[in-house]
Amino acid sequence: MKQFLALKDFFYEYRWRYIIGIIWLIAVDSLQLIMPKLLGAFTDALRNGTLSTRQLLLYIASILVIALFMFIFRFLWRMYVMGNARFLEYKLRNDLFSHLQTLSTNYFNHHKTGDLMAHATNDINAVRMAAGPGIVMIFDTIILLGTTIFMMIQTISLKLTIIALLPLPFMAVVTGRFGKIIHHRFRKAQESFSHLTEKVQENFSGIRVVKSFVQEQAELENFTKANQDYVDKNMHLVRIQALFDPIVQFISGISLLIILSYGGILVINHEITLGDFVAFNSYLGLLIWPIMAIGWVINILQRGAASMARLNEIFQTKPEIYDQEGLIQPDLQEIKGDIRIQHLSFAYPNQSNKVLSDINIHIPQGKTLAIIGKTGSGKTTLVNLLVRLYDVEEGMIQIDGHDIKSFPLEVLRQNIGYVPQDNFLFSTSIKENIGFGLDSYTDQEVEKAAEDAQILDNIQDFPMKFETIVGERGVSLSGGQKQRVSIARALIKNPKILILDDSLSAVDTKTEEAILKRLKEVMKERTSIIIAHRISTIKEADEIIVLDEGKIVERGTHEQLLQLKGQYYDLYQKQLLEEMIANE
Numbered sequence: 001m002k003q004f005l006a007l008k009d010f011f012y013e014y015r016w017r018y019i020i021g022i023i024w025l026i027a028v029d030s031l032q033l034i035m036p037k038l039l040g041a042f043t044d045a046l047r048n049g050t051l052s053t054r055q056l057l058l059y060i061a062s063i064l065v066i067a068l069f070m071f072i073f074r075f076l077w078r079m080y081v082m083g084n085a086r087f088l089e090y091k092l093r094n095d096l097f098s099h100l101q102t103l104s105t106n107y108f109n110h111h112k113t114g115d116l117m118a119h120a121t122n123d124i125n126a127v128r129m130a131a132g133p134g135i136v137m138i139f140d141t142i143i144l145l146g147t148t149i150f151m152m153i154q155t156i157s158l159k160l161t162i163i164a165l166l167p168l169p170f171m172a173v174v175t176g177r178f179g180k181i182i183h184h185r186f187r188k189a190q191e192s193f194s195h196l197t198e199k200v201q202e203n204f205s206g207i208r209v210v211k212s213f214v215q216e217q218a219e220l221e222n223f224t225k226a227n228q229d230y231v232d233k234n235m236h237l238v239r240i241q242a243l244f245d246p247i248v249q250f251i252s253g254i255s256l257l258i259i260l261s262y263g264g265i266l267v268i269n270h271e272i273t274l275g276d277f278v279a280f281n282s283y284l285g286l287l288i289w290p291i292m293a294i295g296w297v298i299n300i301l302q303r304g305a306a307s308m309a310r311l312n313e314i315f316q317t318k319p320e321i322y323d324q325e326g327l328i329q330p331d332l333q334e335i336k337g338d339i340r341i342q343h344l345s346f347a348y349p350n351q352s353n354k355v356l357s358d359i360n361i362h363i364p365q366g367k368t369l370a371i372i373g374k375t376g377s378g379k380t381t382l383v384n385l386l387v388r389l390y391d392v393e394e395g396m397i398q399i400d401g402h403d404i405k406s407f408p409l410e411v412l413r414q415n416i417g418y419v420p421q422d423n424f425l426f427s428t429s430i431k432e433n434i435g436f437g438l439d440s441y442t443d444q445e446v447e448k449a450a451e452d453a454q455i456l457d458n459i460q461d462f463p464m465k466f467e468t469i470v471g472e473r474g475v476s477l478s479g480g481q482k483q484r485v486s487i488a489r490a491l492i493k494n495p496k497i498l499i500l501d502d503s504l505s506a507v508d509t510k511t512e513e514a515i516l517k518r519l520k521e522v523m524k525e526r527t528s529i530i531i532a533h534r535i536s537t538i539k540e541a542d543e544i545i546v547l548d549e550g551k552i553v554e555r556g557t558h559e560q561l562l563q564l565k566g567q568y569y570d571l572y573q574k575q576l577l578e579e580m581i582a583n584e
C-alpha cells in the first residue's frame, strides 16, 4: 500500500472532509443499530398486548425520525467522502496530463496513445475507487461489524451470535474470490472494447483508403469479429456475476436457517423474547453488507494500489529534454537568429547507427538555408535537433554564439516558427488553429498571417471564413490548404527563425512562387531553413546543402551547385524534364 504515499499531501489537504464524512458515517451506523432494538421492543409489546395507540404512534414517529436522519447523514457522508474521491480524480488527471506534456518526444515514440488513455481512465478510476468507496468500506466494515456484533452479544445472546455468524466468514472469502474473477473478466471485456473502438476509429479515419481499396466487406468482417469477441467476453462476465448473487443469498440463507432453528428453540425455552428474536434477525441483516464488503475492500485497495504504482511510474519519468542546471542561462530571453552547427553527429536514442555525421553549417541572421536530399537522409532530424525535440550528444548547435541548451526551452521554441512535415491541425476553427501558439491574438493578426501564407483568399471563400471548423486532423481542407494554415500558424508567432519542413510540397508551383515571394518579404530580418524535394522551392536560398545518408555531400548556391554537376545537378535535370513532360 506504500504506493498511496504519493497521495499523502492530498489526504492531508482534504483530511477534514474525510474526518467529517466519517463522522456522518458513524452517525448513520449508530442510527442503524437502534432500528432492530426498536423493532424488537415493538414486537414484544405487540405480543404481550401492551401496545397502546399512543405507543404505536410513538414507534411510528421514532422510526420515521430515525429514517429521516439516516437519509440526511447518508447524503452528507457520501457528499464528503465520495466528493473527495472526485477531487482526487480531478487532481490526478490534471497532474498526469500536465506531466505527460513535459515529457519528451521520445517518450511518446515508445508509448502508445491507447495505453496512455488507459492510464488516464482505468488507472485513475481505480485509484478513485480506493480513495472513495475503499476508505468508506474500511471504516464502515470495522464500525458496523464491531458495534452490531457487540449489540447482538450484549443485548440478545452470545451463543446465538456465535452460531449464527459461523457461515459468514465464508461469505467474505467468496466475495473476495468472486471479486477477483469478476475484475479479471471485466478487464478482458474492457480490453476487447478498446480493441473494438480502436478498429472503428481507424476505419473511419482511414475511410478514404478503405473505400478506394474496396475493403468495406473485409472491414465489416473484421468489425464483426471484434464485436463478437466483445459480446463473448461480456457473457463470460455476466455468467460469473449471475452466479455471485445466488451464492451470497445462499450463505445468508444458511445463517437465517440457524437463527430460525436455534433462535426458535431459545424463544420456546424463554431464554430470549420474541422481540429479541426479531431484533437479532435485523442485526444479522445489517451484518451481511459489511461482511461482503471485506472481500470487496481488499480487491478495491489492491486494484487501486496496482494502478497507483503504474501512475507513479509515469510521474517519476523525467523529461529527457529540460532546462539543465549549470547550462541554462535564464537571462537569455531573446534570440536574434544566427545559427551555427559544429561537428554535429546524431543517433536516435537506443539506436547505434548515426543518422547525421559531422554536420557543419553557419546561417547568419536573416539568411536562408535550404536542405535537400533523398528521403531518410536526415533532413527532419536536423531541424528536430534545432528545436530540441531531441538533444545533441556529439557536436554543438549554437544560436547567437550560445549553445542552444543555454536558452530556456520556452524562449527557444517561442522564437522558432516550425512547420513540421505532418501539418497536424486540431479539430477546431481555422482561426484557433492559426492562433494556436499564442495566449492572445487579434483578428487582424490572424488575417495578416493567413495573407502571408497565401491562404487568405481560400479562407474568404469558405462560408464560415475563419470560423470554418477544419474537421478531425483538418480533413476538410486540401493538402495544400493544410500546409498553408500550418505556415500561418508559424508566422503569427513572429518568429526569429522559420523552419519549413517540406511545407510547400502540396501546393502548385504558382502558389509556391507566391508564398516564397511573400515569405522573402516577411523573413527579411529572420533566419529561415527550408527543407524541400523540389528545386523550385529552394533555388533562391543563400546556401543550399545536399544531405545524403546523414552527411553533407554538396553545398553552395543554386548556381554553384549546378556547376558541380553532382547530385543536385542530376536532380535539377530530372525535375526540368518532368516539368517539360507535364507541360506538354
Ligand SMILES: Nc1ncnc2c1ncn2[C@@H]1O[C@H](COP(=O)(O)OP(=O)(O)OP(=O)(O)O)[C@@H](O)[C@H]1O
Pocket: 109, 348, 351, 355, 373, 374, 375, 376, 377, 378, 379, 380, 381, 382, 421
Ligand atoms: N524517432 C526515430 N527513431 C529512430 N529512427 C528514426 C526516428 N525518426 C527518424 N528516424 C530515422 O532517421 C533517418 C532520417 O530520418 P529523417 O526523418 O530525418 O529523414 P528525412 O530526410 O527528413 O526524410 P523525408 O524526406 O522522407 O522526410 C531515417 O532512416 C529514419 O528511419
